[in-house]
Amino acid sequence: MTDRNEAHADALDTLHGALSAAVNANQRIPCRVPGHGAAWTSDAYDDRAEAAEACAPCPILDQCRDAGQFEPWGVWAGIDRSPTKRKPDNRQEISQ
Numbered sequence: 001m002t003d004r005n006e007a008h009a010d011a012l013d014t015l016h017g018a019l020s021a022a023v024n025a026n027q028r029i030p031c032r033v034p035g036h037g038a039a040w041t042s043d044a045y046d047d048r049a050e051a052a053e054a055c056a057p058c059p060i061l062d063q064c065r066d067a068g069q070f071e072p073w074g075v076w077a078g079i080d081r082s083p084t085k086r087k088p089d090n091r092q093e094i095s096q
C-alpha cells in the first residue's frame, strides 16, 4: 500500500468513527438526512452546489475534509471534488 493509499484509508477510518459517534449522539449529519444524500454525488452541478452549502453545520466537517482530499468525485466537507466544477455552458452551437 502506498503512503497516499494508507493516508486515505486512515482518514476514512477516522471519518467513519466520527460519523458513528455523531449518529450515536443524535447529531444531525446533513448528507445523511433521508432523501437528501443523492445531492452530494449528483451529476448536476446545482445539486452539488446546494449540497456543499448544506455541509456547513456538519459536526464532522474536519474529519470529512481530511478524507475528502483523496476523493475524485462528490461533495466532501463543503468542497465539490467532481471534475466538472463549473456550471455547464448551456449555449449551443447553431448550425445552419
Ligand code: SF4
Pocket (backbone or CB within 6 Å): 029, 030, 031, 032, 040, 054, 055, 058, 059, 060, 061, 064, 065, 075, 076, 077, 078
Ligand atoms: S461535511 Fe461530510 S459528512 Fe458532513 S454533511 Fe458534508 S459530506 Fe456529509
